[in-house]
Amino acid sequence: MRFIDRMKKLLNLKKDKEKKKIKKKTPEHAMLKKVYLKNNLDENLQYIKDKFKNSQDIIYRSFSAGKENSIPAVMIYVDGMVSKEIVNNNILHPLMHTKDIQTSEPIALNKIIENILTVSEVETSNDFQQLANKLLLGSTVVLIEGYNEALLIESEDAEVRAVEEPNNEQTLRGPRDSFVEGIQSNIVLIRKRICNPRLAVEFFTLGRQTQTNIALVYLEGTASSSILNKIRDKIKKINEDTITNSANVEQLIEEHKWSIFPQIMATERPDRIAGGILEGRIAIMVDGTPIGLIAPTTFAMYFNSADDYVERSVITSMVRVMRYISYLIATTLPALYTALTAFHPGMLPTRFVLYITGTRVGLPFPFLVEILFMEFTLEMLLEAAVRLPKPVGQTVGIVGGLVIGQAVVQAGIVSPIVVIIVALTAITSFASPNYTFSLSNRVIRIGLIIIAATWGLYGIVIGWLIILIHMASMESFGVRYLEDFSPYRLEELRDTIFKAPKWLLKGNPQYFKDKNTKE
Amino acid sequence: MKDKLDSVNMLALIIHSMVGVRLLTLPRDIVQYAENDGWMSVILATILSLMMGFSFYWIGTKHPKLNFSQICEVVLGKFMGKLIMVGIAAYTMLSIALSLRAFGDSLKIFILDTTPLYIIVLVMLLTSVYCLRGGIKTISIVFDLLLPFVILSIVFLILLATTNMESKNLLPVFYGGPKPVFQGFLEIVHPFLGVGVIGYVMPHFYQVKKVKLWILLAILGVGLTYFFIVIMCIMVFGSQELQRLIFPTISLSKTIQLDVEIFERAESLFMTAWIPISFTTIVSYYFSSSLNLKALFNTKRDDLIIYGQLPILFVMALIPQNIVQVYYYLSINNILAQVLSFGLMPLILIATFIKERRKSI
Known part of the structure; x- marks a missing residue:
C-alpha cells in the first residue's frame, strides 16, 4: 500500500509540474491576444486606454475627418517616438481637409490610403495585439468611427546616435564608421x-x-544553404x-555552450561584416x-x-605569424617557466639557471605561488582598468606599474624574472586583435600553469x-x-597564417561549398 | 559514418600511425642483425609497406562501405573472419599497451624521473580516449595540426646531428650478404604495419581514388624518415656502440651540441616532440582497434568498446616488470605483425581476387 501511495504522490507531483508549466507558458502580455476592433x-x-492606463506618454488626439459631414476619429501615438512633421502635415492635415470622407457614404480604408494619406508605409489591422506592437515601435x-479596422501609419522618428568611429576595433587605413543601435541604419x-540584388535580409x-527585431544578412548563392538553414532553425x-x-x-x-572559445564573431565594424558576407x-x-x-566563425x-x-x-604575413607566436607566448610562457625551473632546470643554459637561483635566494615562496600571485595581480589590474572611468584608469x-614593477621585487616577494614573464604575457595578449578571443587566454594560461x-x-x-x-x-x-x-588546402593558406596579395585572394573558403556536391 | 574526410587527410593519418614508439628503438633493433647495412633493411621495409598499403587500398575499393575487419568476415566467411579479428585485436591492443609502456619508460628516464609510471600512462590513455570520442574528423584535424611540428622536430634532429657523423661507419657495405639485411627487415615489420590504418579509415573518404597519391607520399615520407634516422644513428655511433643503447634516437639527440647556448640539453626538447608522436600512434591504433572490436562483437555501441578497452590497456601496459620484459613482449608483437603481413594479407588478397574473378565471369 505504501508503494501505491508513493506512486500516487509521485504522479501528483508530476501533475503539479505540468500545471506550473502551463501557467508559465501564458505570460501577462498575452491578454491582448485574440481581441479584435469593433465598429464603435x-x-x-476605451479598450486601448484601459490597456495603456499607466502609460502617460501616449497621446490621444481626437479630430473630425472630412471637411463637410465629418466623422469623429482619434489619432494615437507615443510622444517622442514619432516625427511631428509627418503627424501634422501628412496625416492630420490631409485627413481633416479631405472632401472624400463623408458620413453619408462611407469609403473603404483602402481609398483613404490610396488617395488621402501622403505617407509611404501604411497598414490596416483589426487586431489589438498588432496595433499595440506597432504603436510602441x-x-x-x-x-475612425464606423470602421472595425485601424490605420497603422509608419512615422517613427526616435532619437538615435549618429554613426561614429569604432571604439574597440580601430584601424589606420580602413573606413571609420561603426554600427549604431538601430537595426535599419x-x-x-x-x-x-x-x-x-542578391544581398538578402531576413527579419x-x-x-x-x-x-x-533580428535580421539575417547574407549573399544569396554565395552563402551555403545548409549553413543558412542551420542558423535559421536555431x-x-x-x-x-x-x-x-x-x-x-x-x-x-552557439553550439558549444561550455567552451571557453567564442564561436560567433562579434564586431562593430560594418566593413568586417560586409567582408564576411562576401566570403x-x-x-x-x-x-x-x-x-x-x-x-x-x-x-x-x-x-x-x-x-x-x-x-x-x-x-x-610576417605580422600574422608573429601574432600566432605571441598567442603561444601569452598562453604558455608562465607555464613553461614553471616547468623548466621546477622540473627541468637542466634544459636551460647553466649561467641562466645560476642567475635565476641567485635572484631567488631569500625569496620565501615557491615558483608556483610567485607566478600565480603575479598573474592574479595582472588580471585584477586589467579588470580595474576596464571598469574605472578614464581619468582614474x-x-x-601608474600604481600597477610601480607596485608590480619595483615594490614587489624590492620587498622580496617575487623574483624579477617572474615580473618580466608576467609583463611579457600581458603585452602578447594585448597583441591579439580580438578582445573576446583574448579573454580565453587567461583560462588557458592559469590551467597550463597548474x-x-x-x-x-x-x-x-x-x-x-x-x-x-x-x-x-x-x-x-x-x-x-x-x-x-x-x-590541408593550399588556397586556405592564402588568408590564414599568411596573407597573399589581393590578386591572389580570389574565391571563398572551400568549406562553404556544399559538401554534397562532391562526388 | 557521417563524418567525411578529404583525401589529404590520409597523409597525416598514415604518417602518424607509422611514426610512433618504435622510432626510439628501431635503429638498435635493425643493427642487431644488419649491422651497418641497416639502412637497406629500411628500404626493404618501405617497399613492403608500399605493397601492404596498396593492398589495403585495393581491398578497400572493392568494398567501399566496409572496414578491413568487416571485409575479412565477408571474404573469408564468418568463422575465419572472427578468428582473424581476434588476431588483429591481440595485435592492436598489444601495440597500444606496449607503446604506452615504452613511452612511459622513456619519459620517466629523460624528463619525469620521480612521477609514477602509472600516472604517465593513465594521463596519456585518458587524453587518447578524449580524442577518440570526437570521432574520425576530430582525430584527423588533430593529426593534421600536429604533423608539421612532428616533421619539423625530426628534420631538426637529423640536421643537427650531421655535425657528429662519420661516413666511414657505414663501411664495409653489404659485407654480410643479404641474410642479415633481411633479418633486420623482419625486426621492423611492426612499425611499418601502421599502414593498416588505411583499412579502417577508407570508408570515411569522399573521393577514394585521389587517396592513392597521398598513400604513396605518406609511405615514402615515413620510409625517408626512418631511413635517415637509422643512417644517422649508424654514422654517429657506429654499429657496435649502437647495439648497447636503449633508446638510440634519444641518445642521438643527446649528442647534439649547439655552439650557442640556448638550450643546454637538446634531448629534453626532442622528448617534448616525442609526446605528440606517441600520442598520435596510440590514438590511431586505438581507433583501428575499436573498429575491429566493434566488428568482432557485432555491436554499434562506440562508448562501450572505447571505455571497455581502457582498463585492459592500462593493466596490459603495467604488466612488464622492466625494460627487458617490454622488449620481450615487443618481439612477440613483432611476430604477430609478421604473421599478419605475410600470412593474412596474401590470404585476403587472393580470396578477394578469386571473388572478383567469379563476379566478373
Missing part, C-alpha cells in the same frame, strides 16, 4: 558596401516581452522572454546593439585584423593536446573550428 470608436478607444494609429551601412522578431527555436543584446542571440544559437558567411544583426555577429578569423587587408602583404596604470606545476613539460604538452582536441571537435553550423588548417 468609443469602445475601441513608433507608428501612428488612426481609429546598420543594414544600410552593410548595403552601401554591397550593392547587389525575425524574437523575445516575447521585448519584441526585438533562431526559430529561440523561445525567450527577453532579447536585448546581440550577445543574447549569440549565446542562444559566404552569414551576418546576424540585432536591434538595439551596435555589434553585429558573423557565423560561422573559424579559429584563424580571430587572428586577422582589419588593417591586414590594406598593408603590404609580406609585412602582413591612468592612476591604476598542470605544468604537476607534470612539467609533459603536463604542458598534454594540456595543449587537450585544448587542441577540444578545438578540433568544435563544430558550429557544420563548419569545424579548425577548418582553416585541416584538411
Whole structure:
C-alpha cells in the first residue's frame, strides 16, 4: 500500500509540474491576444486606454475627418517616438481637409490610403495585439468611427546616435564608421558596401516581452544553404522572454555552450561584416546593439585584423605569424617557466639557471605561488582598468606599474624574472586583435600553469593536446573550428597564417561549398 | 559514418600511425642483425609497406562501405573472419599497451624521473580516449595540426646531428650478404604495419581514388624518415656502440651540441616532440582497434568498446616488470605483425581476387 501511495504522490507531483508549466507558458502580455476592433470608436478607444492606463506618454488626439459631414476619429501615438512633421502635415492635415470622407457614404480604408494619406508605409489591422506592437515601435494609429479596422501609419522618428568611429576595433587605413543601435541604419551601412540584388535580409522578431527585431544578412548563392538553414532553425527555436543584446542571440544559437572559445564573431565594424558576407558567411544583426555577429566563425578569423587587408602583404604575413607566436607566448610562457625551473632546470643554459637561483635566494615562496600571485595581480589590474572611468584608469596604470614593477621585487616577494614573464604575457595578449578571443587566454594560461606545476613539460604538452582536441571537435553550423588548417588546402593558406596579395585572394573558403556536391 | 574526410587527410593519418614508439628503438633493433647495412633493411621495409598499403587500398575499393575487419568476415566467411579479428585485436591492443609502456619508460628516464609510471600512462590513455570520442574528423584535424611540428622536430634532429657523423661507419657495405639485411627487415615489420590504418579509415573518404597519391607520399615520407634516422644513428655511433643503447634516437639527440647556448640539453626538447608522436600512434591504433572490436562483437555501441578497452590497456601496459620484459613482449608483437603481413594479407588478397574473378565471369 505504501508503494501505491508513493506512486500516487509521485504522479501528483508530476501533475503539479505540468500545471506550473502551463501557467508559465501564458505570460501577462498575452491578454491582448485574440481581441479584435469593433465598429464603435468609443469602445475601441476605451479598450486601448484601459490597456495603456499607466502609460502617460501616449497621446490621444481626437479630430473630425472630412471637411463637410465629418466623422469623429482619434489619432494615437507615443510622444517622442514619432516625427511631428509627418503627424501634422501628412496625416492630420490631409485627413481633416479631405472632401472624400463623408458620413453619408462611407469609403473603404483602402481609398483613404490610396488617395488621402501622403505617407509611404501604411497598414490596416483589426487586431489589438498588432496595433499595440506597432504603436510602441513608433507608428501612428488612426481609429475612425464606423470602421472595425485601424490605420497603422509608419512615422517613427526616435532619437538615435549618429554613426561614429569604432571604439574597440580601430584601424589606420580602413573606413571609420561603426554600427549604431538601430537595426535599419546598420543594414544600410552593410548595403552601401554591397550593392547587389542578391544581398538578402531576413527579419525575425524574437523575445516575447521585448519584441526585438533580428535580421539575417547574407549573399544569396554565395552563402551555403545548409549553413543558412542551420542558423535559421536555431533562431526559430529561440523561445525567450527577453532579447536585448546581440550577445543574447549569440549565446542562444552557439553550439558549444561550455567552451571557453567564442564561436560567433562579434564586431562593430560594418566593413568586417560586409567582408564576411562576401566570403559566404552569414551576418546576424540585432536591434538595439551596435555589434553585429558573423557565423560561422573559424579559429584563424580571430587572428586577422582589419588593417591586414590594406598593408603590404609580406609585412602582413610576417605580422600574422608573429601574432600566432605571441598567442603561444601569452598562453604558455608562465607555464613553461614553471616547468623548466621546477622540473627541468637542466634544459636551460647553466649561467641562466645560476642567475635565476641567485635572484631567488631569500625569496620565501615557491615558483608556483610567485607566478600565480603575479598573474592574479595582472588580471585584477586589467579588470580595474576596464571598469574605472578614464581619468582614474591612468592612476591604476601608474600604481600597477610601480607596485608590480619595483615594490614587489624590492620587498622580496617575487623574483624579477617572474615580473618580466608576467609583463611579457600581458603585452602578447594585448597583441591579439580580438578582445573576446583574448579573454580565453587567461583560462588557458592559469590551467597550463597548474598542470605544468604537476607534470612539467609533459603536463604542458598534454594540456595543449587537450585544448587542441577540444578545438578540433568544435563544430558550429557544420563548419569545424579548425577548418582553416585541416584538411590541408593550399588556397586556405592564402588568408590564414599568411596573407597573399589581393590578386591572389580570389574565391571563398572551400568549406562553404556544399559538401554534397562532391562526388 | 557521417563524418567525411578529404583525401589529404590520409597523409597525416598514415604518417602518424607509422611514426610512433618504435622510432626510439628501431635503429638498435635493425643493427642487431644488419649491422651497418641497416639502412637497406629500411628500404626493404618501405617497399613492403608500399605493397601492404596498396593492398589495403585495393581491398578497400572493392568494398567501399566496409572496414578491413568487416571485409575479412565477408571474404573469408564468418568463422575465419572472427578468428582473424581476434588476431588483429591481440595485435592492436598489444601495440597500444606496449607503446604506452615504452613511452612511459622513456619519459620517466629523460624528463619525469620521480612521477609514477602509472600516472604517465593513465594521463596519456585518458587524453587518447578524449580524442577518440570526437570521432574520425576530430582525430584527423588533430593529426593534421600536429604533423608539421612532428616533421619539423625530426628534420631538426637529423640536421643537427650531421655535425657528429662519420661516413666511414657505414663501411664495409653489404659485407654480410643479404641474410642479415633481411633479418633486420623482419625486426621492423611492426612499425611499418601502421599502414593498416588505411583499412579502417577508407570508408570515411569522399573521393577514394585521389587517396592513392597521398598513400604513396605518406609511405615514402615515413620510409625517408626512418631511413635517415637509422643512417644517422649508424654514422654517429657506429654499429657496435649502437647495439648497447636503449633508446638510440634519444641518445642521438643527446649528442647534439649547439655552439650557442640556448638550450643546454637538446634531448629534453626532442622528448617534448616525442609526446605528440606517441600520442598520435596510440590514438590511431586505438581507433583501428575499436573498429575491429566493434566488428568482432557485432555491436554499434562506440562508448562501450572505447571505455571497455581502457582498463585492459592500462593493466596490459603495467604488466612488464622492466625494460627487458617490454622488449620481450615487443618481439612477440613483432611476430604477430609478421604473421599478419605475410600470412593474412596474401590470404585476403587472393580470396578477394578469386571473388572478383567469379563476379566478373
